[in-house]
Amino acid sequence: MNTSTAKPVVLLRPAPQRRDRIFTPQALAALHELFTVVDLEDTPGDEMFDRHLPEAFAIIGQPDLGAERLAKARKLKALINVEGNFFPNVDYAAAFSRGVRVLGCGSAYSQAVAEYSLGLAIDLARGISNQDGAMRAGSEKYVSESNTDAVLLHRATVGILGYGNLGRSLHRLLQPFHNTVRIYDPWLPPAVIEDTGGIAAGLEETLSSSQFVYVLATATADSAHLLDGPALDLLQQGARLVLVSRAAVVDYDALLDRLVAGRFLAAIDVWPLEPVPHDSPFRGLPNVVLSPHRAGGITQAFHSIGEMVVDDLTLMARGLAPVRLQAAAPELVGRYRNKPVT
Template sequence: MGQSGDMSETRPVVILQPAPQRTARIFGPASLAALRESFRVVDLEDVADPDRFDDVLPEAVAIIGQPDLPRERLLRAARLRAICNVEGNFFPNVDYATCAELGVYVLGCGPAYAQAVAEHSLGLAIDLARGISREDRAFRTGSERYVADGNADAILLRGADIGLIGFGNLGRALLPLLQAFAPTIRVFDPWLPDSVLREQGLEPGTLAEVLAASTFVFVLATVTAESEHLLGAAELDLLRPGSRLVLVSRAAVVDFDALLSRLAAGRFLAAVDVWPSEPMPPDSPFRDLDNLVFSGHRAGGIPAAFTRIGELVVDDLRQIAAGLPPVRMQVAARELVTRYRNRPVT
């Protein structure tokens, strides 16, 4: 059954089925050893037979992965305390209401990616401010400009008006990086009270207020039933001429047809890391835009972020085994989890 080591079998059973991740990607040697030291790990990573999973499920205290878990399956998992989703999204293949009823934590690995996404976001914003990749492209075609000739549209981050659309894991990781530039930061996040934002030195605002007042706008919101195409034509038209838009959360938050038309008209500049279709088609008109910085869904998926997932999993499973609540991963809030509309990252 994939048991490891020769320790007493009183160790709690953990099912390891991390698809679409691989164990070697998300667990460094130290965290994998720590997992196996504390738990009897039943490794089903390469086992496609659902009967094997169901045989082990009644003994498992935790599942690392997010296989299909309808109510009838969960009711057979008498000892289950946690489901550790290591893909990065909460999907509708789990009966979250039953998990809440049974006291099963559903945990997401989003916090593992936050620092990597924050640093990449800052890099994209600086690129948009100073035309770094644009002038590099020009150099490779022999059309580069020197000194002031290439700086006509350059702007500073320092003292800038910055808007954050969403203030979850990504916003909290990005905030200290931005504070070094002494900006004015406005935030739209309907899931947070204004007082929470003000305590962070931020100015809460409506979506329209944040868009209209900002030179740099970071789109950090997840996709929910309410936020799909949150930034449509009318909202994008509120952006200041020459402003900079950084999209690093989910593509579905933005209407890409409206974004294309505004970029093609030269209304503002944008850096985009998430796309409605990945890879983008070879004939995509976005490829012809000089005021666009392309990033191929690279913001969070770096080795340091992947191995961080394993560290968070081990910490929280040890917490739960000790009768304590998880503190490292993101707990799926029963009021919110069914509203997410994220799609798998391939």
């Protein structure tokens, strides 16, 4: 593969994503027109990657990049994660010290996840999928008799755990519902939250004061099992819990115990083990809306990743700063404890 052209070299190894899932034919053509693309999606091993690494202007994907390997990437300007999670397989301090921009595509999923979260909350409020199942089984009840535990999302108290891309996108969608929204995010000063119309609150207040709770927090060493048994016990009787963020944030054994006891209702899109075992007790609970990790992974979101990559690499090749991808913060990126979504 000849990379002697004057065009900047881009190494494409998008795993666990796939090239054709995130790049439309038009976006991929634009990438090839502007850059010398070394496509390694179907190239096993590291020989080709390491051969072209010293020439690379950017890497699309997140292969293992320790300090020694990064030292060989003398021309590298950008490491672009196209999966949505920053993994602990990169020496981020070394990357930043060499002036490499670490960029992520998490914002591409935010609207899709926000809309799905809102849909799950409305389902929990009105029992839509529950009554669909009842009708299919021939056990439905009609009119008010099927609405004994239904509630309105309108003017309900809402809690949001985590106020990054997902939390902010959801908050915007909730505006027509005129909710009182409490937000727990220890990485943000209260003023940032209050400027968006939310109420900055601690974890206990957010959980105990909210009829609807959305879990949108990222996985870090500090947030592991943030929702353990005592935290879940703070939820109101009959509360609606929407889990669309990282499974590591929740103690699923404690969650199961409280759902079996009928303490509250839950919609769950992320699981500690995926696929969920066929004999999982969660499958048989009537107060749970089950979802197989599908909130963000829609075609429009995937295609927006490729478009963001092309746009920002084009800017960087012109000596300008990226504007569409999200720059990782040196102080935070090493704290994430994310696993690839397969």
